[in-house]
Structures are given as C-alpha cells and as structure tokens.
Amino acid sequence: xxxxxxxxxxxxxxxxxxxxxxxxxxxxxxxxxxxxxxxxxxxxxxxxxxxxxxxxxxxxxxxxxxxxxxxxxxxxxxxxxxxxxxxxxxxxxxxxxxxxxxxxxxxxxxxxxxxxxxxxxxxxxxxxxxxxxxxxxxxxxxxxxxxxxxxxxxxxxxxxxxxxxxxxxxxxxxxxxxxxxxxxxxxxxxxxxxxxxxxxxxxxxxxxxxxxxxxxxxxxxxxxxxxxxxxxxxxxxxxxxxxxxxxxxxxxxxxxxxxxxxxxxxxxxxxxxxxxxxxxxxxxxxxxxxxxxxxxxxxxxxxxxxxxxxxxxxxxxxxxxxxxxxxxxxxxxxxxxxxxxxxxxxxxx
Amino acid sequence: xxxxxxxxxxxxxxxxxxxxxxxxxxxxxxxxxxxxxxxxxxxxxxxxxxxxxxxxxxxxxxxxxxxxxxxxxxxxxxxxxxxxxxxxxxxxxxxxxxxxxxxxxxxxxxxxxxxxxxxxxxxxxxxxxxxxxxxxxxxxxxxxxxxxxxxxxxxxxxxxxxxxxxxxxxxxxxxxxxxxxxxxxxxxxxxxxxxxxxxxxxxxxxxxxxxxxxxxxxxxxxxxxxxxxxxxxxxxxxxxxxxxxxxxxxxxxxxxxxxxxxxxxxxxxxxxxxxxxx
Numbered sequence: 269x270x271x272x273x274x275x276x277x278x279x280x281x282x283x284x285x286x287x288x289x290x291x292x293x294x295x296x297x298x299x300x301x302x303x304x305x306x307x308x309x310x311x312x313x314x315x316x317x318x319x320x321x322x323x324x325x326x327x328x329x330x331x332x333x334x335x336x337x338x339x340x341x342x343x344x345x346x347x348x349x350x351x352x353x354x355x356x357x358x359x360x361x362x363x364x365x366x367x368x369x370x371x372x373x374x375x376x377x378x379x380x381x382x383x384x385x386x387x388x389x390x391x392x393x394x395x396x397x398x399x400x401x402x403x404x405x406x407x408x409x410x411x412x413x414x415x416x417x418x419x420x421x422x423x424x425x426x427x428x429x430x431x432x433x434x435x436x437x438x439x440x441x442x443x444x445x446x447x448x449x450x451x452x453x454x455x456x457x458x459x460x461x462x463x464x465x466x467x468x469x470x471x472x473x474x475x476x477x478x479x480x481x482x483x484x485x486x487x488x489x490x491x492x493x494x495x496x497x498x499x500x501x502x503x504x505x506x507x508x509x510x511x512x513x514x515x516x517x518x519x520x521x522x523x524x525x526x527x528x529x530x531x532x533x534x535x536x537x538x539x540x541x542x543x544x545x546x547x548x549x550x551x552x553x554x555x556x557x558x559x560x561x562x563x564x565x566x567x568x569x570x571x572x573x574x575x576x577x578x579x580x581x582x583x584x585x586x587x588x589x590x591x592x593x594x595x596x597x598x599x600x601x602x603x604x605x606x607x608x609x610x611x612x613x614x615x616x617x
Numbered sequence: 618x619x620x621x622x623x624x625x626x627x628x629x630x631x632x633x634x635x636x637x638x639x640x641x642x643x644x645x646x647x648x649x650x651x652x653x654x655x656x657x658x659x660x661x662x663x664x665x666x667x668x669x670x671x672x673x674x675x676x677x678x679x680x681x682x683x684x685x686x687x688x689x690x691x692x693x694x695x696x697x698x699x700x701x702x703x704x705x706x707x708x709x710x711x712x713x714x715x716x717x718x719x720x721x722x723x724x725x726x727x728x729x730x731x732x733x734x735x736x737x738x739x740x741x742x743x744x745x746x747x748x749x750x751x752x753x754x755x756x757x758x759x760x761x762x763x764x765x766x767x768x769x770x771x772x773x774x775x776x777x778x779x780x781x782x783x784x785x786x787x788x789x790x791x792x793x794x795x796x797x798x799x800x801x802x803x804x805x806x807x808x809x810x811x812x813x814x815x816x817x818x819x820x821x822x823x824x825x826x827x828x829x830x831x832x833x834x835x836x837x838x839x840x841x842x843x844x845x846x847x848x849x850x851x852x853x854x855x856x857x858x859x860x861x862x863x864x865x866x867x868x869x870x871x872x873x874x875x876x877x878x879x880x881x882x883x884x885x886x887x888x889x890x891x892x893x894x895x
Contacts, residue, residue: 353794367802
C-alpha cells in the first residue's frame with residue numbers, strides 16, 4: 269500500500285476542462301471518496317490514477333514513485349469497474365487468477381492466492397462458475413477479489429455499488445469498508461450517491477465542473493460547507509440570501525433579521541439545516557419567527573414540514589418523532605413559531 | 618345468408634394479414650423452388666431431363682467421382698476456400714479492431730473501402746484483377762497470372778467485406794471495460810488482445826471464417842479469370858460441363874455443393890445470428 273499524490277493534475281478534452289488543477293494527497297490506508305454529480309470530473313480523475321486517461325498537465329505519484337507516464341499495466345492499481353467488467357469467457361477462478369498469471373507467478377502460488385482472495389469475499393464455493401451464472405452481488409465480489417488478489421498499491425472503486433439493488437448496496441458497502449480497514453487499503457472511490465459516500469469515507473472530495481469544491485470529513489462538509497454547491501449537495505438545507513448588517517447580524521432580502529454565531533465578512537448566503545429548526549416552543553430563542561404550516565410528510569422516524577414565514581420565505585423543517593403524538597401537534601394551516609440558534613446558521617460567501 | 622355476410626366481414630377485416638402471408642409464401646417459393654428442383658432432378662433416372670421422371674437412381678452421384686474434372690475442381694475449390702478464409706481473417710481481424718477500437722481519422726472512409734468489393738460486380742473485379750496481375754507480372758516478372766496466389770488473392774478480396782462486417786459487429790457489442798480490466802491487471806496491449814479480446818470475439822471470428830469459406834467456395838466470376846490453365850474449381854467445372862450437356866450429373870454436383878454451403882451457414886448461425894449482420 270502506498271500514499272497517492274496528485275499535483276496540479278488537469279485533463280482537457282478539446283476546449284473542455286474535464287478536470288482542472290486537481291491537487292490532493294491521499295494517505296496510506298485512507299478511504300477517500302470523490303463525490304459529485306455526473307460530469308463533474310470524478311471518473312476522469314479516477315481513470316487518470318488508474319492510467320487509462322493521460323493527464324494534460326500535472327504529476328501523479330504513488331508513494332515516491334512518479335507514475336504519470338506509466339501505462340496502466342505497470343501501475344499496480346486494483347480497479348473495480350462500475351459494470352464489474354468480468355471476463356465473460358473465464359471462470360471465476362480464472363478471472364481472479366488473471367492478474368497473477370500476468371505477473372507470471374508459479375502455479376501453486378496462484379492457486380493459493382486465488383483461493384485466499386475468494387475466501388475473503390466468501391465465494392470459494394463458486395470458483396468454477398462462469399460470470400454469467402452469478403448474481404449481480406456475486407459478480408461484484410468477484411471483481412473485488414480480482415482487484416485485491418494482485419495486492420495493488422491502491423484500490424480504485426468506480427461506482428461499485430450502482431448496479432446493485434438498494435438492500436444489497438448497503439450490505440456490500442459495509443463489507444467493502446470492513447475489508448478496506450482490515451487490509452489497510454489505500455482506497456479511492458467514485459460515487460454520485462452522497463449517502464454512500466458519507467457512510468464509507470474517511471475523507472471526501474466534493475467535485476463540480478472539474479474542480480474541487482471542498483475536501484474534508486463528513487462533519488466538516490456538513491457543518492461547514494465551503495460554498496452553496498457543497499451545502500446543497502451534502503444533505504438538505506434552507507438557503508436565505510441577504511447580507512451582514514452588523515456584527516453577528518444578518519438581514520435577508522425578505523427582511524428577516526437573524527442572529528448568527530460567527531461574524532465573518534461579506535457573506536451573502538445563510539444556510540440552515542432542516543433538523544436545526546425547532547417548531548412550536550420558541551422560548552428564549554435568539555431567532556424566532558411566525559409562520560404557517562404548508563406541508564407535512566410523516567416519514568416514520570422523522571416528520572418533514574414546510575413552513576411559510578410571514579416574510580414569504582419557505583423553510584424546510586425536520587422533526588424527530590421521539591415523543592409519541594408530536595406529529596399530531598401541527599397540521600397544514602397551523603399557525604406556529606419556528607426558532608433556531610445562532611450557531612445553526614452557516615454563512616456562505 | 619347471414620353466414621356469408623360474416624365470412625365477408627372477416628375477410629374484409631383480415632385481408633391485409635392474408636395478403637402479407639401470400640406474398641411471403643410467394644417469395645419463399647421463388648427462392649426455394651430452384652433448389653428444390655435441383656435436389657429432385659439429381660435423382661432422376663432419365664438422362665434427358667423430362668417430366669415426369671421415368672424412375673429414380675443414385676447413379677449420377679456415383680458416376681461423379683469417375684469424372685476427374687469434378688473431383689479436381691472440388692479439391693481446388695476447397696484449397697482456395699480454406700486459404701481465402703485464412704487471408705480474409707488476416708485482413709478482417711486487424712481491420713475490425715482498427716475500425717471499432719482505434720481513433721483513426723477517416724474510419725468511415727476505411728469502412729466504406731473495405732465493404733466496396735460487395736458493390737462492384739464480381740465479373741468486373743475478375744477482369745480488372747486479371748489485367749492488374751498481368752501488369753504486375755510484367756513489371757516484377759513474378760508469375761502471378763493463372764497462379765494459385767493470384768486466385769487466392771482475388772478470393773480474399775471478396776471475403777473481406779464479410780469478415781469485417783461480422784467481426785466488427787461482434788466487437789461493437791463487447792464492453793470496452795473488460796479490455797481495460799485486463800490492462801489494469803497487468804496485461805499489455807498484445808496480451809490483452811490475445812487473452813481477452815480475441816477469445817471474447819471468437820463467435821464473430823468463427824462466423825467470419827465460415828462465411829468466407831462459403832463465399833469463396835461458390836465463387837465463379839473471379840475464378841474464371843484467375844484460375845491457371847488446366848486447373849479448375851468446382852463452379853467452373855459445372856459451367857464447362859453445362860456447355861456440352863444437361864443431365865442430372867449437374868444437379869448431383871450442385872446438391873453436394875448446396876449441402877456443403879448449407880452446413881457452413883448453419884454452423885455460422887450457431888455462433889452469430891446471420892440475420893443480424895447480413
């Protein structure tokens with residue numbers, strides 16, 4: 269296993285900047301997720317690490333080894349493809365053995381390592397099957413075993429769960445994460461699914477339009493988004509635009525004056541997470557406004573409301589259904605008060 | 618009365634369907650009747666073709682092997698077809714890879730060029746190849762006209778459109794990611810080709826091989842110009858025989874030829890559904 273460094277890596281197709289000036293260091297054993305909508309450059313970045321796409325500029329290093337100019341077959345990365353890309357003409361055993369055969373290992377060593385890899389993904393019993401005889405989840409595990417058996421310096425996962433059904437997806441992502449921890453694999457995963465990303469990552473890179481929007485842990489991205497894109501992409505949030513009118517005082521365009529915790533400079537946008545807003549009991553809250561419930565949806569563990577404030581702003585609010593019956597408290601049309609603390613306000617430039 | 622009206626109504630409603638069926642049946646009949654008659658004739662007892670037959674016999678099949686021009690022609694045709702098949706693959710496989718996998722400029726033009734032997738009438742290709750080979754022979758003093766090499770070269774030319782179409786169609790359907798997977802696992806381009814790409818497109822390659830064989834085996838127009846003096850291919854032998862005589866011998870030869878070609882077609886169809894490519 270080694271660390272990975274991308275130094276000012278760019279990829280330009282014609283006049284299209286697929287990835288621009290991407291600089292990142294991935295620590296040994298770290299699980300890093302590249303997250304963003306389709307077309308944001310995350311897959312291009314992964315393919316540059318794997319060696320399928322040649323960077324237009326910048327260097328890529330594995331540990332201290334500069335691999336920028338190495339073809340993919342000399343890089344020793346293990347890539348799990350989105351569609352698994354198993355060799356349809358080879359058995360499960362031969363699929364997993366392929367990388368070892370390319371490395372010209374001895375027959376006995378290949379046999380031993382393939383069996384180990386298959387045991388790791390719990391597929392020993394299916395070694396002689398052909399890929400088309402396997403379910404999607406099993407194919408996915410073969411792809412994983414095939415990538416791991418070569419003891420890659422970096423494990424690369426390209427939307428590895430997107431072809432699985434919802435239930436299996438959760439199971440497999442836990443498995444991948446546990447395996448990654450146990451083997452101490454430096455891992456880069458690409459996904460557009462924020463829940464998936466948040467659940468496995470040590471650290472995330474949010475990308476948009478070929479650029480890094482923010483690098484950080486789940487908490488950092490959620491609680492201190494660097495910009496509107498990150499704030500809206502990670503979780504849900506309410507945006508109020510306006511300007512600072514004094515120390516720790518924000519005034520929205522609709523006329524609300526809101527106390528905020530930090531006193532930063534020329535912020536134009538205030539973000540409030542739905543679960544930080546309280547309904548009903550506004551005693552002593554710094555920010556408290558009157559409004560009307562416009563929409564209620566009961567989701568089991570939580571209930572979501574849309575509240576129209578007197579100022580005209582609509583606010584999404586999420587309440588935990590921890591006390592039986594609190595759902596009944598507010599129905600569409602109820603006149604209520606909403607409240608939140610100054611530290612619930614995220615200011616965004 | 619009411620019954621007749623009902624029938625008329627059904628007919629009025631369904632006539633398009635019946636018309637389609639009738640047209641289909643006619644087309645099939647037009648295509649299959651000659652083959653049917655050839656097969657039937659080959660068992661007629663009477664030497665001069667006439668209906669109804671005086672009786673049935675297998676003697677045309679046995680006498681066939683006593684006529685050297687048919688046996689020789691069969692062997693030559695077989696040799697040429699096998700060599701043309703190999704030649705067709707030698708061109709078709711790399712050409713398909715270039716057309717489907719590379720980012721060559723002018724790929725469309727190349728594709729058209731490779732398919733062009735389909736458009737030019739065989740007799741024209743035959744004539745022009747003959748003159749071309751004479752010119753080359755004069756320039757290089759290589760004995761090309763009337764050589765096996767020249768004959769095979771001509772046949773390779775007409776197999777190319779088929780090999781390219783069949784193999785390229787197969788290649789287009791293959792997920793490129795499996796080739797990337799091979800490279801990711803340490804296989805360089807050559808080993809990826811040998812260990813992954815070719816095994817995966819084997820159905821297309823086998824189909825191309827069988828189809829080339831069929832196209833070459835039945836070819837008359839090119840062979841007429843390119844065959845060496847004294848040599849003969851099966852279609853030429855048939856033509857020459859027909860110039861003198863029409864008797865069930867020809868039907869017997871044709872039956873054998875039809876059998877071989879059908880076997881190759883059915884074999885091909887097992888690997889690639891021909892209706893999707895041809």
